[in-house]
Amino acid sequence: MIQADNLRIALASRPEGRPSPQSFRLEHAAIPTISDGQVLLRILYLSLDPYMRGRMSAAKSYAAPTEVGAVMEGGTVAEVIESRDPAFKPGDIVLSHSGWQTYAAADATQLRxxxxxxxxxxxxxxxxxxxxxxxxxxxLTIGQPKPGETVVVAAASGPVGSAVGQIARIKGARAVGIAGGPEKCALVRDSFGFDAVVDHRDPDMAGKLAAACPDGIDVYFENVGGHVWDAVFPLLNSFARIPVCGLVAQYNATGAFPGPDRLPVLMRQVLSKSLTIRGFIQREFIAQAPAFREEMAGWIATGAVKYKEDIVDGLENAPEAFIGLLEGRNFGKLIVKL
Known part of the structure; x- marks a missing residue:
C-alpha cells in the first residue's frame, strides 16, 4: 500500500561540532514520478554510517557535501513499487542509494x-x-595480513571493525580489537572470536593494549583516531601497514586540535620504521566487489564471520540514532527500519 506522501529528512543546517536534532528537518513531499529507465522505490531499511557526518559539512572532501535543504543521503534496501525498466518488476527487493526518505525514484542502472x-x-x-x-x-589490499602477524582494529564491535578482525583470523593473523565498554568488549571477544580486546575507556588503555600485543602491531586498521591512535602508535612494528578508513573521534571537532605539533614525530617513525599509511575510500576497489560478495557469503554460511545489527524503528528516529552513532551508542550495524 502506498501512503499519501513521501516522508523525508533533509539537512536543515550545517552543524558546528556535534549535530543536534535541529540539524535535521522532517518534511512531507509528493511521491516522485518516474520516467523511462527508472523505478519507483518504497524504502524498507536505511543505513546510518559515520561518513554521513562529513557530508553535513561544507569542508572539501572526497565527495560533494549534502546541500542545506536536500535529503540526507544514505544506502537503502527498497521494494520496487512501479517499474519502467524491463530489468525490474514490482515486488523486487533492491539495494539503492536513496537516502533518508520513504519513497524514491531511481535509475535502474544504479540498482542491484x-x-x-x-x-x-x-x-x-x-x-x-x-x-x-x-x-x-x-x-586485504592495504593491510595484507600474514599468518602469525598481529592485526589491531579500532571500533571493533562495529560493522567494519568486526569484519576486519574476523577476516584477519581467517587469514591466519592474530586479531586484537579495541571497543568501548564491557558489553561491546564481550561481543568482540565471545561472539566475533577476537584473540584479545581492550576497552578504550579503561584509564590504562595504552598499557592494556601493549600487554595484548607483546610482539607489537603489524597491521592497524584505523577507524577512530584520537587517543586510540596515540596508544597504537608506539607499538607499530617496522613495515607496519595502516589502512585509514575513518577518524570518527575527530568528526565533531571544531577549530585547531590541541597540543603540540606531532607531525615531525609521526614522519620520523614513518621513515625509520618504513610504515605504510594509506587512506582509502572503498569505491577505489570496486572491481573486487564480486569476489567479496562470494567470499563473504561463504564465510557467513560456515560461521567463520558473524555479525550484529542494531535496528531502530521509524524514519523520524533516524536523527537521534545518527547522533548516537557518532558517540558510540549503537551496538552493531545501525539500520533504520521504515
Whole structure:
C-alpha cells in the first residue's frame, strides 16, 4: 500500500561540532514520478554510517557535501513499487542509494537486485554491503595480513571493525580489537572470536593494549583516531601497514586540535620504521566487489564471520540514532527500519 506522501529528512543546517536534532528537518513531499529507465522505490531499511557526518559539512572532501535543504543521503534496501525498466518488476527487493526518505525514484542502472532467500536483506547494508566490503578491501589490499602477524582494529564491535578482525583470523593473523565498554568488549571477544580486546575507556588503555600485543602491531586498521591512535602508535612494528578508513573521534571537532605539533614525530617513525599509511575510500576497489560478495557469503554460511545489527524503528528516529552513532551508542550495524 502506498501512503499519501513521501516522508523525508533533509539537512536543515550545517552543524558546528556535534549535530543536534535541529540539524535535521522532517518534511512531507509528493511521491516522485518516474520516467523511462527508472523505478519507483518504497524504502524498507536505511543505513546510518559515520561518513554521513562529513557530508553535513561544507569542508572539501572526497565527495560533494549534502546541500542545506536536500535529503540526507544514505544506502537503502527498497521494494520496487512501479517499474519502467524491463530489468525490474514490482515486488523486487533492491539495494539503492536513496537516502533518508520513504519513497524514491531511481535509475535502474544504479540498482542491484537482492535475493531474500540467500541472506537477510539487511545484510546488504552491513556485512554483505559497504561496511563489509570496506573491511575486506582495506584489510586485504592495504593491510595484507600474514599468518602469525598481529592485526589491531579500532571500533571493533562495529560493522567494519568486526569484519576486519574476523577476516584477519581467517587469514591466519592474530586479531586484537579495541571497543568501548564491557558489553561491546564481550561481543568482540565471545561472539566475533577476537584473540584479545581492550576497552578504550579503561584509564590504562595504552598499557592494556601493549600487554595484548607483546610482539607489537603489524597491521592497524584505523577507524577512530584520537587517543586510540596515540596508544597504537608506539607499538607499530617496522613495515607496519595502516589502512585509514575513518577518524570518527575527530568528526565533531571544531577549530585547531590541541597540543603540540606531532607531525615531525609521526614522519620520523614513518621513515625509520618504513610504515605504510594509506587512506582509502572503498569505491577505489570496486572491481573486487564480486569476489567479496562470494567470499563473504561463504564465510557467513560456515560461521567463520558473524555479525550484529542494531535496528531502530521509524524514519523520524533516524536523527537521534545518527547522533548516537557518532558517540558510540549503537551496538552493531545501525539500520533504520521504515
Amino acid at each position: 537486485k537482492l535475493d531474500p532467500a540467500r541472506a537477510p536483506v539487511t545484510t546488504a547494508l552491513g556485512v554483505l554491503g559497504m561496511p563489509g566490503f570496506t573491511a575486506y578491501a582495506g584489510l
